[in-house]
Amino acid sequence: MEKTWRWFGKKDKISLAMLRQIGVEGIVTALHDIPNGEVWTLEAIEDLKHYIDSFGLRWSVVESLPVCEAIKYAGPERKQLIENYKVSLANLGKAGIKTVCYNFMPVIDWIRTDLQHLWADGSSSLYFDKMRFAYFDCRILQREEAEKDYTSEELEQVSALDKTITEAEKEVLIDTIIVKTQGFVNGNIKEGDKNPVNIFKSLLALYKDIDRDALRENMRYFLTAIMPVCEEYDVNMCVHPDDPPFQMLGLPRIVTCEEDIDWFLKAVDNPHNGLTFCAGSLSAGEHNDTRKLAEKFAKRTHFVHLRSTQAMPGGNFIESSHLEGRGHLTDLIRIFEKENPGLPMRVDHGRMMLGDEDKGYNPGYSFHGRMLALAQVEGMMAVVKDELEKGLI
Numbered sequence: 001m002e003k004t005w006r007w008f009g010k011k012d013k014i015s016l017a018m019l020r021q022i023g024v025e026g027i028v029t030a031l032h033d034i035p036n037g038e039v040w041t042l043e044a045i046e047d048l049k050h051y052i053d054s055f056g057l058r059w060s061v062v063e064s065l066p067v068c069e070a071i072k073y074a075g076p077e078r079k080q081l082i083e084n085y086k087v088s089l090a091n092l093g094k095a096g097i098k099t100v101c102y103n104f105m106p107v108i109d110w111i112r113t114d115l116q117h118l119w120a121d122g123s124s125s126l127y128f129d130k131m132r133f134a135y136f137d138c139r140i141l142q143r144e145e146a147e148k149d150y151t152s153e154e155l156e157q158v159s160a161l162d163k164t165i166t167e168a169e170k171e172v173l174i175d176t177i178i179v180k181t182q183g184f185v186n187g188n189i190k191e192g193d194k195n196p197v198n199i200f201k202s203l204l205a206l207y208k209d210i211d212r213d214a215l216r217e218n219m220r221y222f223l224t225a226i227m228p229v230c231e232e233y234d235v236n237m238c239v240h241p242d243d244p245p246f247q248m249l250g251l252p253r254i255v256t257c258e259e260d261i262d263w264f265l266k267a268v269d270n271p272h273n274g275l276t277f278c279a280g281s282l283s284a285g286e287h288n289d290t291r292k293l294a295e296k297f298a299k300r301t302h303f304v305h306l307r308s309t310q311a312m313p314g315g316n317f318i319e320s321s322h323l324e325g326r327g328h329l330t331d332l333i334r335i336f337e338k339e340n341p342g343l344p345m346r347v348d349h350g351r352m353m354l355g356d357e358d359k360g361y362n363p364g365y366s367f368h369g370r371m372l373a374l375a376q377v378e379g380m381m382a383v384v385k386d387e388l389e390k391g392l393i
């Protein structure tokens with residue numbers, strides 16, 4: 001597999017010079033300064049590409065070329081937005097960047113409730129606490145009928161929390177769920193936006209009439225429209241699974257499990273329509289078996305996120321070490337190296353450790369934690385390479 005690293009552009013506190021020293025080969029990035037929906041010009045793409053090249057690295061994968069909400073809910077601007085998307089894809093193809101990761105999650109990209117969940121050893125990782133999320137949903141958003149999505153036990157815990165939670169803690173919860181985890185991935189809400197809860201509510205309202213089937217149709221429409229450009233420029237699209245892979249906030253989520261993945265691959269049955277195999281997102285759902293999914297979908301996988309989670313009773317999950325959890329990363333490397341060798345892989349997320357806390361890195365994107373994870377994954381890759389050479393697998 002190609003060792004890649006997500007880098008957030010020239011403003012990233014982690015420089016390309018640092019990445020060269022730790023064995024990174026390919027860069028995963030985006031034109032983060034271009035507002036969602038606008039065209040990525042060939043000039044801007046080539047400018048960043050040359051900068052990356054000048055460090056002896058290559059721009060391997062785009063993550064993400066964002067799909068605007070109006071494409072997902074089929075708003076009147078959809079046609080123009082898809083035309084712009086096609087021009088950006090063609091420009092990427094012309095510049096030789098052929099793998100494009102995106103997602104089709106309405107309103108919110110990934111969801112966590114805690115950015116610094118402490119481990120016994122003093123490091124910390126991201127965490128999802130179902131009860132705190134339920135609190136946000138029922139008491140802060142006050143979403144209509146939200147209570148129906150939770151058990152009576154969970155709702156009792158929500159009431160208990162309501163008696164002790166401070167205003168400051170509520171602010172942190174809001175900031176974590178809809179601001180800090182979203183802005184830097186070109187999400188809908190950015191740091192500094194006034195009244196994020198209201199913005200969020202109006203975004204949710206856009207999906208009032210969009211159910212699972214409607215969202216699927218909108219995904220099919222989008223993929224069908226862009227496939228001719230992908231064919232012409234040999235660009236591979238790879239959708240990121242929903243993170244976490246279950247229904248939330250009354251929004252439809254359509255990339256959560258085997259049946260979902262099967263559906264979109266068949267709906268637009270073109271090799272350029274593929275998957276970002278995010279082992280972290282998929283493993284957070286107890287219904288998913290990452291090894292089985294990798295066996296089944298390796299050939300239509302264009303990009304791999306190696307990360308692992310531990311799902312816990314009651315719907316909580318923690319981002320575990322890359323050596324543990326439900327990701328089974330060594331087995332995944334075995335499967336991908338056999339079925340679809342050389343795929344770009346990035347270690348996804350990492351713990352915060354050894355001073356990462358003070359550096360202001362984006363949540364999940366620490367330096368030391370990810371460097372440790374990369375070293376662990378390199379070890380796994382070396383074992384698999386040896387097994388392949390000896391004909392053991």
Ligand code: DNO
Pocket residue numbers: 063064101102103109110185240348364
């Ligand atoms: C979070 C990421 C996601 C991912 C997008 C892809 O850390 O895994 O934000 O980049 O969903 O479009």
